[in-house]
Amino acid sequence: MAIKIKLFANFREGRGKIVEMEYTPGMTGQDVIDSLGITAPEIAALIVDGVDGKVDAMLTVPIKEDGYMAIFPPVAGG
Amino acid sequence: MFGYMGKILRVNLTTNEVTTEDLDFELAKKYIGGRGLGTKLYMDEVDPQVDPFAAENKIVFINGPLSGTATPTGGRYMVVTKSPLTGCIASSNSGGEWGAYLKYAGYDAIIVEGKASLPVYLSIDEDKVEILPALDLWGKMVSETSDMLKEKQPGSKVLTIGPAGEKLSQMAAIMNEKDRAAGRSGVGAVMGSKNLKAITVKGNLKPEIARPEGLKAVTKECRTLLKENGVTGGGLPTYGTAVLVNIINEHGVYPTNNFQGGQDPNAEAVSGETMTEKYLIKRNPCHHCPIGCGRWVKSEHSPDGIGGPEYETLWVFAGDLGIDDMDIVIDANYWCNEMGIDTISAGATLAAAMELYQRGYITDEMLDDEVILKFGNADSVIHWLKKMGNREGFGDLLARGSYRLADFFGVPEYSMSVKKQDLPAYDPRGIQGMGLQYATSNRGGCHVRGYLISPEILGLPEKLDRFELAGKPTWAKIFQDLTAVIDSTGLCLFTSFALGAQQYADMLNEVLGTDWTADDVLLAGERIWNLEKLFNLEAGISSEEDTLPPRFLEEEMPDGPTKGWVHKLDELLPLYYKERGWDEDGIPTEERLEKLGLL
Numbered sequence: 001m002a003i004k005i006k007l008f009a010n011f012r013e014g015r016g017k018i019v020e021m022e023y024t025p026g027m028t029g030q031d032v033i034d035s036l037g038i039t040a041p042e043i044a045a046l047i048v049d050g051v052d053g054k055v056d057a058m059l060t061v062p063i064k065e066d067g068y069m070a071i072f073p074p075v076a077g078g
Numbered sequence: 079m080f081g082y083m084g085k086i087l088r089v090n091l092t093t094n095e096v097t098t099e100d101l102d103f104e105l106a107k108k109y110i111g112g113r114g115l116g117t118k119l120y121m122d123e124v125d126p127q128v129d130p131f132a133a134e135n136k137i138v139f140i141n142g143p144l145s146g147t148a149t150p151t152g153g154r155y156m157v158v159t160k161s162p163l164t165g166c167i168a169s170s171n172s173g174g175e176w177g178a179y180l181k182y183a184g185y186d187a188i189i190v191e192g193k194a195s196l197p198v199y200l201s202i203d204e205d206k207v208e209i210l211p212a213l214d215l216w217g218k219m220v221s222e223t224s225d226m227l228k229e230k231q232p233g234s235k236v237l238t239i240g241p242a243g244e245k246l247s248q249m250a251a252i253m254n255e256k257d258r259a260a261g262r263s264g265v266g267a268v269m270g271s272k273n274l275k276a277i278t279v280k281g282n283l284k285p286e287i288a289r290p291e292g293l294k295a296v297t298k299e300c301r302t303l304l305k306e307n308g309v310t311g312g313g314l315p316t317y318g319t320a321v322l323v324n325i326i327n328e329h330g331v332y333p334t335n336n337f338q339g340g341q342d343p344n345a346e347a348v349s350g351e352t353m354t355e356k357y358l359i360k361r362n363p364c365h366h367c368p369i370g371c372g373r374w375v376k377s378e379h380s381p382d383g384i385g386g387p388e389y390e391t392l393w394v395f396a397g398d399l400g401i402d403d404m405d406i407v408i409d410a411n412y413w414c415n416e417m418g419i420d421t422i423s424a425g426a427t428l429a430a431a432m433e434l435y436q437r438g439y440i441t442d443e444m445l446d447d448e449v450i451l452k453f454g455n456a457d458s459v460i461h462w463l464k465k466m467g468n469r470e471g472f473g474d475l476l477a478r479g480s481y482r483l484a485d486f487f488g489v490p491e492y493s494m495s496v497k498k499q500d501l502p503a504y505d506p507r508g509i510q511g512m513g514l515q516y517a518t519s520n521r522g523g524c525h526v527r528g529y530l531i532s533p534e535i536l537g538l539p540e541k542l543d544r545f546e547l548a549g550k551p552t553w554a555k556i557f558q559d560l561t562a563v564i565d566s567t568g569l570c571l572f573t574s575f576a577l578g579a580q581q582y583a584d585m586l587n588e589v590l591g592t593d594w595t596a597d598d599v600l601l602a603g604e605r606i607w608n609l610e611k612l613f614n615l616e617a618g619i620s621s622e623e624d625t626l627p628p629r630f631l632e633e634e635m636p637d638g639p640t641k642g643w644v645h646k647l648d649e650l651l652p653l654y655y656k657e658r659g660w661d662e663d664g665i666p667t668e669e670r671l672e673k674l675g676l677l
Contacts, residue, residue, distance in 0.1 A: 008324050009313055009351065017346075044308065044537040047328055050639040054541045070328045074308030075350075076536050076575050077319025077371065077389045078502075078529050 004068040005032055009075050011042075023066075029059040032069055044074040079103050080288035081143035081589040082111070086119070087185045087207060089200060091272050092133060092192030096207045101186050107590065108675065110566035110599075111142035111186065113169045114606035116158035119187065120167075121609065126616035130162035130264075131246060131271040133193040139180065139237075139277065140188075142568025146181035146285060148297050149585050150304055151570035153178040153365025160617065161263035162271075163248040163423070163479055164497045164522040167613040170251075170265045171565060173364035173372075174258035176279060179235040183281030194273035199238075201231050204281040212275040216244060219416040220253045223276060231278040238276035239266040240418025245469045246270050247477035249423035249500075253415060257385030258364070261420040263499060263521055264479075288591030296584045300577055304368050307576035309538065314371040314572065315361060319389040320350030322503075327397075329535055329544070330638030331508040333501075334397045335453050336429035337494045337629060340505045341638035344402040348392045357404060359383040369572055379412050387411035387421070390525070393503035394425025399432060400453035410459055417467030423479050426500035428462060430480035430493050439487040445472055491628050497522030497619065506630050508640030509534045511542070511550035514650045515558065517624045520610035526571055528557035538575060547646060551654040559603035566606060605674040608658075608666050612676070621664025624651060 005019040015036060024031075029048055033040065046058040047070040063069060079101070086099045109115040116138045128135045137159040144152045155177030161168035180188070183202050190200075194209070197216040201208045215223050215238075224236040236254065243250035243266030250266030251259040260266075269275075287293050304310040313321050326332045327345040334342050346352060353373065362372035362385060373386030387395075387407050395410040396402050414421045431451045434440040442450060449461045465473025475483055481498040484490045494501045499522030506513025511530040519527040530553060534544040542553070563582055564571050579596035587594055615621075625631075630645040655662060659670035671677045 006328070008328075009317055009321055012351065017351075045325060045535065045541070047639065050330075052329060052535075052541075052639070053543065055537065072325050072328075072536075073313065074536070074538065075313035075317070075321040075325055076309040076532060076538060076572075077314065077322045078525055078531065078571070 001065050003063050003066070005036070006068060006070040008070070008072050011038065011071055011073055023063070026062055028062055029069055032063070033059070033071065038071065042073055043071055045072040046070070080286050080591050082106055082186045083181055083184050083283065083285055085185050087188045087202070089188060089190045089209065090192045091190065091194040091198065091209065091274060094209055096209065106186070107592065108602070109606060110563065110586070110602055112140055112154070112156040112566040112568055113158070113171070113562060114566035114602065116140040116156050116187065117167060117169060117606065117609055117613065119189065120158045121613055123189070124160070126160070126613050127618065128160055130160045130268055135160055135268060136189055136191045137265070137268050137272070138187055138189050141177040141181050141186060142566055143589055144585055145568030146178040147287065147589055148293065148366070149569060150297070150301055151364065151367045151369070151573055152568050153367070154568050154570060155180060156565065157252055157260045157265045159265055159268045161265070161521065162246070162267050163264035164499050165617055166497055166521050166619050167610045168263035168265050168521060169565070170260040170262045172252070172254055172258045172260040173570060174255035175365040176235045176237050176254035177568060178365045179279045179281065181285060182283055183279045184283045188277070190272060190274060193271065197273045197275050199227065199276040199278065200274065201234070202277065202279045203231070203234070204283060215275045217241060220418055221256050221416060224256050227276055227278050231280070234278035234280040236276060236278050239269045240416060240467070242417045242419045242467045242477065243267055243270035245477070247419065247467070247469065248479050248482070249420045249427070249477065251418050251420045253418050257415045259415065259420070262422065262524065266418050287589055289588045293585070293588035296581070296588050300581050300585065301368055303576045303581070304573065309575040310369045310572065314369050317350030317354050318371050318373045318386065320353050320373070320387070320392055322389040323349040323392055324351065325535065326504060329508060330635070330640035331505040331535070332393065332397055333503060333505045335400050336398060336433040336492070337505055338433070339637050340508065340635050340640050342397040342402065345397060347402040348396040348404050348407055352404060353386065357386070357408065362386070364570070367570065371572065375408055377408055377412060384412055385415065390502050391421040391425070394422055394429070395459060398425060398429040399459065401456050401459065403456055406456055406459055410463055413460060413463050413467065419467055422502055423500045424463060424466060426494060427466070427476050427480040427483055428459065430484055431476060433492050434484065434487055434489070437492070439489060447471070494627050494629070495523050496626060497623050499523040504531055505635065505640065506626060506645045507635045507643045509544050510547055510646060510650065511553050513626060513630065513645040513647060514550055514654055515554045517626050517647055517651065518554065518654060520607065520614060526561065528554055528561055529571070530554060530557055532575070545643065547649055550650060551657040554654060555657050556600070558607055559600050562603040562606040563599045566602070601674070605676060608671060608674055608676055611666060615665065624664055
């Protein structure tokens, strides 16, 4: 099974919009960003399987087998 | 007098008189400028129960003490009057350059009163101020009016209304530099009611700065903070405000089909990333702005491109209508700018009309037309937008905004508005603090009176649990008060993604020669907020209108990451009133008003 990583804004540069990764039991957001070459301080918002929260906490949440992550750098507007 | 030009221009369109008055420096400092001082000047002269379209109503155009200085983004102005859309105090602001040039012409504010017997425009060239005939401009679109006035008044910056303002649409905007809008609350219709088509300004005067070296240092510090910040130095310059489409959508608070849903599977088509990749020609920054979030995009309307849509506009003409077509949004934005209509209210009214059609209240026969107002019908958008702007046929009803439209059919609950002003692009069921701010906003449904999206969704300056209630009244008050300060300085609200109350106090201190702390400016913000509340109460807008459409309070979000949630306003509102030092009915107490210097 693969998990889907949705990337936004400048995180897409050199990586694309969506990255698929092989699922391994217990894998977390930290494992994902490590393999993508993204560091936690670069992330402003993170969603794991539809749930958002503080970035540091969300990076420790195990991803579901058919799950997804959405990763955002600092963005704003209005 | 430092920072201010020290002069207010008073224009009486009934008597054709133009006079100047000295600015009261102490009064100015108490209310800062812009939104705060404009509201004070307006309230001192106008009965809050005035009919917004009566000659007795006035309209104030005002910049801030930082406008036209070296501070970053100091080009904004505020329009203060009574809103014909809401009946509340209207303070609608715009970027571009006009606000700074009002200062260069030598004025802190213009107070327009009375009503001209025939269409006129106001020409300001420092001390030479003329009320001139505008019969040839009346009925013209915004860009043609602007071009004609540029020829008549070379070197001037042009502020004008379009046909929607002339025809008194409650959602009419005031436009400057063609594509910048004081968009909300129908301020353009108040200009139209006075037969005032436009105001041109030019000049070469500059305000005196109290501590020029200090200002240079604090300006440098602020510019560095803006440049190094991920939002103001990265996301906004690169993608514009449209970068919000995806992040709001992924959180399940991106309203679809008149807020019937919260997630759009095709939102990527109108995202900032797509705009940058396929449509962006260049950035289109405002006066002295190092951020440059404005877009200049490809369009069939001009080979050189046109001003591009903001996030709210993208959402309202895409997700909220069940359509995801960037070309249509760019086109809709163009026509709103040309006719002088608020994009949010225009799109939201179309969305409400589509839901009324979906539910059988609007029928094909009523539309008397082949183009059906139906979610997903791309052909309907520009067709009905033009009819709305020109108030033709069913468009006359649309031009009154979603509340009056839905109320006409006896079902105002299908208007997604607060105090009759259409809500922007964030579903409050999944953003509890933002919902509270919507309900309590002094100008009705609005996102820029306290942008709690920052902490609740974007993680700025820190991530809050968006469903949690605890602490949200405190956050709402702080954001509302700080926003009132920024809106009064003449700077852009977007600077607050990188700057805090201390930086605003520092800039004001160097310009004005004051010695304010961060707490002092926040107290001024609270004073301004309470002043606006007092106007609304005296205008008959009771705190019973501090509420949300029943959909958000009763209907659970049907889909996405916000599924199952409603807004818990009944729990938050009493805590908010307490936080503000108001009584349980939402009325400011004498004790609090005395503390704020409002008694």
